[in-house]
Amino acid sequence: MSFAVGKFNTELNQIESFLKFSSLLDERNYLPNDNLDVSVYRKYTYKENWENLIKDNIYNFYLTDNSIFVFKLNSAEKKISFSYYDCPYECMTYKEFLHENGVKNLRDKTFRPLYEDYLNNECGLKQHPVTFRYDLDFDSYLSGLHPVSHLHVGFKNNTRIGVDKIFNVITFVSLVFRQHYPAYWKLLIEEQNEFFKRYAVDKNKLDVIDEKYWNKPLDNLEMYLT
Numbered sequence: 010m011s012f013a014v015g016k017f018n019t020e021l022n023q024i025e026s027f028l029k030f031s032s033l034l035d036e037r038n039y040l041p042n043d044n045l046d047v048s049v050y051r052k053y054t055y056k057e058n059w060e061n062l063i064k065d066n067i068y069n070f071y072l073t074d075n076s077i078f079v080f081k082l083n084s085a086e087k088k089i090s091f092s093y094y095d096c097p098y099e100c101m102t103y104k105e106f107l108h109e110n111g112v113k114n115l116r117d118k119t120f121r122p123l124y125e126d127y128l129n130n131e132c133g134l135k136q137h138p139v140t141f142r143y144d145l146d147f148d149s150y151l152s153g154l155h156p157v158s159h160l161h162v163g164f165k166n167n168t169r170i171g172v173d174k175i176f177n178v179i180t181f182v183s184l185v186f187r188q189h190y191p192a193y194w195k196l197l198i199e200e201q202n203e204f205f206k207r208y209a210v211d212k213n214k215l216d217v218i219d220e221k222y223w224n225k226p227l228d229n230l231e232m233y234l235t
Contacts, residue, residue, distance in 0.1 A: 012084040020178035021069060021080065027182070027204040028070060031193050035103065036071040043081070055138055055164050056097040073102050075128075078185075080178055088146050091181040095139040095189070100132035139189050140164050143176050153227025158218050160184075160234065171233040173223060174215035183208045 028034035042065055053061060059077070062068055068077040075096035082089050104115045106124050142161040150157045156171030176184075187194045197205045217223075 012082065012087050012089075014082065014084055017080075017082045017084075017178065023204065023207065024070065024078070024178055024182055028072065030202065030204065031196070033072045033074065033190075033193070034070065035073045035075075038066065038069055038071065040066075041069055041079075042066040055140075056134060058164070059094050059097050059138075062094065073104060075100070075102065078182070086148070088144075088148075089176075090142065090144050091176065091178065092142040093140060093181075093185045093189075095135070097134050097138045098128050098132040099135055100128055138164070141181075141185055141188070143172075143181050143184075145175055147222065150222050152225040153230060156228070156231070156233070157222040171228075171231050173218055173233050173235045175218065176215065177211060179204075179208055179211050180215065183212075 025034065025037050028037075062077060062079065063071070067079060069080045070078040072078075075098065077094050079090075079092040079094070081091070101109060103121070103124050106127060107115050107117065107120060110120070112120060140161075140163060143159070144161070145158050147157050149155050155169065158172040158175055160170045160172055162168050162170070186197070
């Protein structure tokens with residue numbers, strides 16, 4: 010895993026191209042707020058957490074289904090945190106909302122306030138919105154309890170699944186699509202496009218966690234993703 014900012018930004022560019030190909034990209038945020046820690050928002054409800062991350066500009070990609078991706082890289086400390094937050098509402102997408110209201114220009118942003126009113130006043134909340142977070146943190150390693158490389162699934166629970174590799178941006182997005190967007194994943198398999206080929210290459214070249222953070226007796230008792 011390279012912790013170089015340039016490589017990280019290149020991967021974000023590739024994700025932008027992929028999301029456009031999948032017709033899921035609503036907005037790429039080129040200047041996210043990197044001064045705030047995503048973890049401070051976990052004190053909120055899921056809906057509040059999603060709302061505040063957007064309001065405070067802590068996201069990289071806003072999808073057409075109102076979900077967001079957040080990618081954090083601390084190259085100096087060799088820490089990464091990649092997150093996906095499902096939209097908490099059972100609702101129409103913005104484009105569907107425009108179409109429903111007879112607006113022909115589906116890129117028109119002027120109806121956003123009306124759409125937000127629609128979300129808050131007419132849409133119910135999902136019972137189980139999906140969230141994924143991948144963290145790499147060498148400083149927090151604790152044998153048998155806190156793997157250096159791990160995956161969180163769900164919100165406000167104690168799930169922490171160890172991973173013996175170091176994810177990059179592309180492998181994380183691919184994991185989210187495989188698990189949460191199976192129809193799009195099926196399209197990737199059928200199309201065999203450049204993104205899918207890049208994922209296949211990257212998956213087999215991911216760096217393995219050094220044994221000093223991985224192969225102690227208590228670590229070997231855990232069930233890891235590999």
